[in-house]
Amino acid sequence: MIKWLYSHIVSKDTLISKPVIISEKKASKENIEEESTDPFAFTSKYLVGVSFIDDEHKRLFEIIKEANDVMHNDFLYDKFDQISNVLGELLEYTKVHFADEEKYMESINYKGLEDQKRAHSMFVEKIENINLDDVDENQDEYLTGLLNFLLDWLANHILKADKLIPVVELK
Numbered sequence: 001m002i003k004w005l006y007s008h009i010v011s012k013d014t015l016i017s018k019p020v021i022i023s024e025k026k027a028s029k030e031n032i033e034e035e036s037t038d039p040f041a042f043t044s045k046y047l048v049g050v051s052f053i054d055d056e057h058k059r060l061f062e063i064i065k066e067a068n069d070v071m072h073n074d075f076l077y078d079k080f081d082q083i084s085n086v087l088g089e090l091l092e093y094t095k096v097h098f099a100d101e102e103k104y105m106e107s108i109n110y111k112g113l114e115d116q117k118r119a120h121s122m123f124v125e126k127i128e129n130i131n132l133d134d135v136d137e138n139q140d141e142y143l144t145g146l147l148n149f150l151l152d153w154l155a156n157h158i159l160k161a162d163k164l165i166p167v168v169e170l171k
Contacts, residue, residue, distance in 0.1 A: 040064060046155070048163055048167070052100065056093075110165055110166065
Protein backbone atom coordinates (compact mmCIF):
# COMPACT_ATOMS: atom_id res chain seq x y z
CA MET A 1 0.00 0.00 0.00
CA ILE A 2 2.73 2.50 0.95
CA LYS A 3 4.64 1.81 -2.23
CA TRP A 4 1.51 2.49 -4.27
CA LEU A 5 0.61 5.55 -2.20
CA TYR A 6 4.11 6.98 -2.40
CA SER A 7 4.47 6.39 -6.15
CA HIS A 8 0.97 7.70 -6.77
CA ILE A 9 1.65 10.84 -4.77
CA VAL A 10 5.02 11.45 -6.38
CA SER A 11 3.65 11.00 -9.88
CA LYS A 12 0.46 13.00 -9.33
CA ASP A 13 1.38 15.81 -6.94
CA THR A 14 3.08 18.77 -8.59
CA LEU A 15 4.55 19.95 -5.28
CA ILE A 16 6.65 16.81 -4.90
CA SER A 17 9.92 16.02 -6.58
CA LYS A 18 12.36 13.15 -6.18
CA PRO A 19 12.48 11.53 -2.74
CA VAL A 20 14.93 12.62 -0.12
CA ILE A 21 17.41 10.04 1.09
CA ILE A 22 17.19 9.76 4.84
CA SER A 23 20.55 9.15 6.39
CA GLU A 24 21.00 6.90 9.37
CA LYS A 25 23.98 8.97 10.49
CA LYS A 26 23.54 10.68 13.80
CA ALA A 27 24.07 14.43 13.94
CA SER A 28 27.47 15.52 15.16
CA LYS A 29 28.96 18.93 15.85
CA GLU A 30 30.56 18.93 12.40
CA ASN A 31 27.39 18.34 10.43
CA ILE A 32 24.83 20.26 12.47
CA GLU A 33 26.03 23.53 10.98
CA GLU A 34 26.12 22.29 7.39
CA GLU A 35 22.74 22.83 5.80
CA SER A 36 22.94 19.90 3.39
CA THR A 37 23.96 17.13 5.79
CA ASP A 38 20.88 16.95 8.01
CA PRO A 39 17.67 16.65 6.01
CA PHE A 40 15.66 17.32 9.18
CA ALA A 41 17.34 20.65 9.93
CA PHE A 42 15.20 23.73 9.53
CA THR A 43 17.75 25.97 7.86
CA SER A 44 17.71 29.53 6.58
CA LYS A 45 16.70 28.39 3.10
CA TYR A 46 13.24 27.55 4.51
CA LEU A 47 12.63 30.96 6.09
CA VAL A 48 9.63 32.71 4.57
CA GLY A 49 10.03 35.85 6.67
CA VAL A 50 6.82 35.59 8.69
CA SER A 51 8.04 34.66 12.16
CA PHE A 52 5.12 32.54 13.34
CA ILE A 53 5.05 30.62 10.05
CA ASP A 54 8.80 30.02 10.28
CA ASP A 55 8.42 28.83 13.88
CA GLU A 56 5.63 26.44 12.89
CA HIS A 57 7.61 25.12 9.92
CA LYS A 58 10.52 24.47 12.26
CA ARG A 59 8.24 22.47 14.57
CA LEU A 60 7.00 20.38 11.63
CA PHE A 61 10.60 19.50 10.77
CA GLU A 62 11.14 18.54 14.42
CA ILE A 63 8.12 16.22 14.43
CA ILE A 64 9.33 14.49 11.27
CA LYS A 65 12.76 14.12 12.88
CA GLU A 66 11.09 12.53 15.91
CA ALA A 67 9.53 9.96 13.57
CA ASN A 68 12.97 9.30 12.07
CA ASP A 69 14.42 8.88 15.56
CA VAL A 70 11.73 6.28 16.37
CA MET A 71 12.56 4.41 13.19
CA HIS A 72 16.27 4.31 14.03
CA ASN A 73 15.83 3.44 17.71
CA ASP A 74 17.43 0.01 17.92
CA PHE A 75 16.06 -0.51 21.42
CA LEU A 76 12.45 -0.52 20.19
CA TYR A 77 11.44 -3.80 18.63
CA ASP A 78 7.79 -2.83 18.15
CA LYS A 79 7.60 0.81 17.18
CA PHE A 80 3.88 0.87 16.41
CA ASP A 81 2.74 2.90 19.42
CA GLN A 82 5.48 5.51 18.99
CA ILE A 83 4.85 5.74 15.25
CA SER A 84 1.13 6.15 15.88
CA ASN A 85 1.77 8.88 18.46
CA VAL A 86 4.14 10.83 16.20
CA LEU A 87 1.75 10.57 13.24
CA GLY A 88 -1.09 11.80 15.45
CA GLU A 89 0.99 14.73 16.63
CA LEU A 90 2.03 15.52 13.07
CA LEU A 91 -1.56 15.48 11.86
CA GLU A 92 -2.86 17.72 14.64
CA TYR A 93 0.03 20.18 14.44
CA THR A 94 -0.23 20.30 10.64
CA LYS A 95 -3.92 21.22 10.89
CA VAL A 96 -3.10 24.03 13.33
CA HIS A 97 -0.25 25.27 11.13
CA PHE A 98 -2.30 25.24 7.95
CA ALA A 99 -5.14 27.10 9.67
CA ASP A 100 -2.71 29.73 10.98
CA GLU A 101 -1.03 30.10 7.60
CA GLU A 102 -4.34 30.37 5.76
CA LYS A 103 -5.62 32.95 8.26
CA TYR A 104 -2.51 35.05 7.60
CA MET A 105 -2.95 34.70 3.83
CA GLU A 106 -6.60 35.77 4.14
CA SER A 107 -5.59 38.80 6.20
CA ILE A 108 -3.26 40.03 3.47
CA ASN A 109 -5.64 39.09 0.62
CA TYR A 110 -3.10 36.68 -0.87
CA LYS A 111 -4.16 35.70 -4.38
CA GLY A 112 -2.62 32.23 -4.07
CA LEU A 113 -4.76 31.30 -1.06
CA GLU A 114 -7.05 28.87 -2.88
CA ASP A 115 -4.09 26.94 -4.32
CA GLN A 116 -2.56 26.78 -0.86
CA LYS A 117 -5.83 25.56 0.67
CA ARG A 118 -6.06 22.79 -1.93
CA ALA A 119 -2.48 21.66 -1.32
CA HIS A 120 -3.01 21.77 2.45
CA SER A 121 -6.26 19.84 2.21
CA MET A 122 -4.70 17.13 0.03
CA PHE A 123 -1.77 16.75 2.43
CA VAL A 124 -4.03 16.44 5.49
CA GLU A 125 -6.21 13.94 3.65
CA LYS A 126 -3.18 11.81 2.79
CA ILE A 127 -2.04 11.78 6.42
CA GLU A 128 -5.56 10.99 7.65
CA ASN A 129 -5.77 8.06 5.23
CA ILE A 130 -2.68 6.32 6.54
CA ASN A 131 -3.67 2.76 7.36
CA LEU A 132 -2.04 1.91 10.68
CA ASP A 133 -2.44 -1.82 9.92
CA ASP A 134 -0.07 -1.32 6.98
CA VAL A 135 2.33 0.47 9.31
CA ASP A 136 2.24 -2.42 11.78
CA GLU A 137 2.97 -5.09 9.15
CA ASN A 138 6.33 -3.67 8.04
CA GLN A 139 7.19 -0.77 10.29
CA ASP A 140 10.65 0.15 9.04
CA GLU A 141 9.83 -0.03 5.32
CA TYR A 142 6.56 1.83 5.73
CA LEU A 143 8.07 4.51 7.91
CA THR A 144 11.02 5.02 5.56
CA GLY A 145 8.67 5.67 2.65
CA LEU A 146 6.44 7.86 4.76
CA LEU A 147 9.34 9.92 6.12
CA ASN A 148 10.67 10.46 2.61
CA PHE A 149 7.24 11.64 1.50
CA LEU A 150 6.67 13.94 4.51
CA LEU A 151 10.07 15.56 4.40
CA ASP A 152 10.04 15.98 0.64
CA TRP A 153 6.51 17.40 0.60
CA LEU A 154 7.22 19.85 3.41
CA ALA A 155 10.51 21.07 1.93
CA ASN A 156 9.05 21.46 -1.56
CA HIS A 157 5.87 23.11 -0.33
CA ILE A 158 7.82 25.68 1.66
CA LEU A 159 10.30 26.37 -1.13
CA LYS A 160 7.81 26.43 -4.02
CA ALA A 161 4.58 27.70 -2.45
CA ASP A 162 5.10 29.30 0.95
CA LYS A 163 8.07 31.37 -0.19
CA LEU A 164 5.63 33.15 -2.56
CA ILE A 165 3.54 34.44 0.34
CA PRO A 166 4.26 38.16 0.80
CA VAL A 167 5.64 39.31 4.13
CA VAL A 168 3.26 41.95 5.44
CA GLU A 169 3.48 43.45 8.90
CA LEU A 170 0.06 43.10 10.51
CA LYS A 171 -1.24 45.75 12.87
